[in-house]
Amino acid sequence: MTDAAVALPARRRRSSASYRLERRIKKGFLVVAVGLVLIYTLFPYYWAIVSSTKQGAALYRNTFLPAFDLTYYKALYENRIFLGSLVNSAFVASSTTALSLILGISAAYALGRIDFPQRRGVLMTILMISIFPQVVVLSGMFELINWLGLYNRPSALILTYLLATVPFTTWILTTFIREFPRELEEAAIIDGCSHFRILTKILLPLMGPSLASTGILAFILAWNEFLFALTFILTDENRTVPVAIGLMGGSSRYEYPFGQIMAASVTVTLPLIILVLIFQRRIVAGLTAGAVKG
Structure with a gap:
């Protein structure tokens, strides 16, 4: 060898x-x-x-270890203004999400399935609107809300939040609808189905994952919004959670309620975590839908 x-x-x-x-x-x-x-x-x-589990000077001792003191949480649950703001945020965010999905899926079907000359221009306009800073439209929305007589009402927030969520949901859902095979729609048209029936009876049942992922993102966007809620709502009874947390004060003008704000932040984040855990499979399926063609 x-x-x-x-x-x-x-x-x-x-x-x-x-x-x-x-x-x-x-x-x-x-x-x-x-x-x-x-x-x-x-x-x-x-x-x-x-x-959120520490008070006073305990915040500066053993900073990274919890103290298991639930005083701030008990105070929050006894605070009617904070509990009311939770209800207001849930109502505004849920209503905004539902309206955004209804309007978004209708516009997405038109932009994704119906051919017309201005389709590309409309899509570009929607994309441009979705990236506008809130400050740019704040003064115009203020005049519109005041003219409609909605100032200091939750409906004012729903209307203003749609300005951000509808373009977002429309753009995302258009991408999903484009991935469905044309044969489904062509067979339905041969059977005499209208566009409305094609959308509601054929495409909509197949869009569960995409609707879940888009709806969760729109809900989070409306739940966390601060600028419009601070501008258009004046009374504590109608405030949403982000503004209620931002306006929390201590027992004196020189005290910063850090622990109470942290407890409120944890409480506000829990519903979002629960929603994501419930719909996590649909969210992942919706976000990856259309990633592979075959």
Whole structure:
């Protein structure tokens, strides 16, 4: 047996060992990267929970360890203004989401399935509207709300939130509708179905994941909105949660209610987490729909 024949298995063993070592190093880097991302994303929420269980000087002792003091949470649940703001936010966000999906899916079907010369221009206009800063339209919306007599009413927030959520839902749902095969629609047209029946009886039942993902994102957008809610609502009875948290005050003008604000922030975030956990499968299916064509 020649020296080359003897050296070949040894080279293969060394290359196999180096390949396994390289895979372990890459896996180690991946684990470290995932760990850093989790710490970066979860630590603020953990810190908010810890801070909401401490009072006074305890905030500065053992900063990263909870004290299991629920005084601030009990005070929140006894605060009628805060509980009312939760109800207001739920009503406004739910109404905004429902109207956004109804209007968005109707516009998305027209833009995704019906051919007309101005379709591309309409899509570009919708995209431009969706990226407008809120401050740009604030004065105009103020005049419109005042003219309609909706000032200091929850309906004013629903109307203004639609300005951001309808373009968003329309753009996203148009992408989903374009992915459905044309044969479904053509067969329905041959059977005499109108566009309304095609949308409601054929396409809509297939859009569960996309509607769930788009609806959750629109709900979060309306739930977290602050500027319009601060501008168009004046009384505590009609305020939404972000404004109620922003206007929280201490027992004196020199006290900053940090722990109470953290407790309110944790309480406000819980409904969003529950919604995402309930619809997580549909959200993932909706976000990945149309990613692979075949």
